Amino acid sequence: GQNIDQPTEMTATEGAIVQINCTYQTSGFNGLFWYQQHAGEAPTFLSYNVLDGLEEKGRFSSFLSRSKGYSYLLLKELQMKDSASYLCAVNPGGFKTIFGAGTRLFVKA
Amino acid sequence: GAVVSQHPSWVICKSGTSVKIECRSLDFQATTMFWYRQFPKQSLMLMATSNEGSKATYEQGVEKDKFLINHASLTLSTLTVTSAHPEDSSFYICSARDGQRTYEQYFGPGTRLTVT
Numbered sequence: 001g002q003n004i005d006q007p008t009e010m011t012a013t014e015g016a017i018v019q020i021n022c023t024y025q026t027s028g029f030n031g032l033f034w035y036q037q038h039a040g041e042a043p044t045f046l047s048y049n050v051l052d053g054l055e056e057k058g059r060f061s062s063f064l065s066r067s068k069g070y071s072y073l074l075l076k077e078l079q080m081k082d083s084a085s086y087l088c089a090v091n092p093g094g095f096k097t098i099f100g101a102g103t104r105l106f107v108k109a
Numbered sequence: 110g111a112v113v114s115q116h117p118s119w120v121i122c123k124s125g126t127s128v129k130i131e132c133r134s135l136d137f138q139a140t141t142m143f144w145y146r147q148f149p150k151q152s153l154m155l156m157a158t159s160n161e162g163s164k165a166t167y168e169q170g171v172e173k174d175k176f177l178i179n180h181a182s183l184t185l186s187t188l189t190v191t192s193a194h195p196e197d198s199s200f201y202i203c204s205a206r207d208g209q210r211t212y213e214q215y216f217g218p219g220t221r222l223t224v225t
Contacts, residue, residue: 031212042202042216043153050212087152095141095206097214101152 002026004100006088011106012078020073020103022088033097034062034073035087043087046073075105083107111137113205115217122193122224129189130220132203138183139205143214144176147200159186193224 003025012018024032031050035043049055049064049071061074073086085102092098112135122128132142140161145153157167157178165178177189186205190197200221204214 040200040219040221042219044216045213048212091212095143095158096155097143098155099153104150 002090002092002098004088004090004098006086006100006103008101009104009106011108012075014078014080014107014109016078017074017076018078018105020075020086020088020105022071022073022100024069024071024088024090024100026090026092026098028093029066030091030093032062032064032071033087033089033091034060034071035089035099037085037087037102039085046086078107080107080109111135111205111207111215113139113203113215113217115203115220117220118218119221120223122222124194124224125192127189127191128193128222129187130201130203130222132186132188132205132217134184134205134207134215137205137207139186139207140183142180142186142203142205144178144186144188145202145204147202147219153202156188190222193222195224198222198224 006022034046037043047062054063059076064071085104087102088100089097114133116131142159144156147153156171157165159165159178159180161180167173180186202219204216206214
């Protein structure tokens with residue numbers, strides 16, 4: 001079967017750094033995505049990893065270890081507007097993308 | 110960036126009626142579009158994959174006769190919820206893949222369906 005696990009909720013302080021972990025077990029692997037989703041809105045693309053290592057994009061970085069079936073999203077210099085759900089998703093091959101349940105991040109002042 | 114629109118953004122209908130939701134890629138051709146359903150505080154559940162000019166591929170447990178999908182052109186896919194029931198109330202989101210960028214999919218803004 002296909003399984004993607006990530007924490008349900010996290011809380012962090014404005015200006016801090018937070019790491020959201022994701023582990024996956026899928027029938028195949030053709031890339032891992034992170035999306036941000038604000039309540040009542042569609043997801044927006046944050047990052048894509050297909051090779052091991054760290055991808056940095058501004059305040060957001062994403063890491064992948066294929067051998068461990070593990071990824072994390074790192075958010076630096078947290079802002080209040082970063083309060084949202086963060087979805088880890090895997091393409092197991094072909095056209096489909098399988099989404100995790102999402103991690104709700106609360107940023108407090 | 111690539112833009113996907115959905116219409117309507119929200120709709121309320123009576124039980125037993127049908128509702129059509131449109132998904133359009135505005136500035137690129139989408140050979141493949143996806144339809145997702147999302148219940149509150151839950152993740153996106155893929156309902157079906159829609160390919161232009163061919164029948165949609167439905168995920169296990171999704172009734173193809175209830176959720177009719179038509180992908181008539183490279184920029185338009187429609188989802189029709191037939192004989193809607195209150196349990197069909199959900200957030201429906203479409204996404205589209207740009208054929209020139211194989212890994213990324215672009216999401217529409219979603220449609221909030223409430224069946225009374």
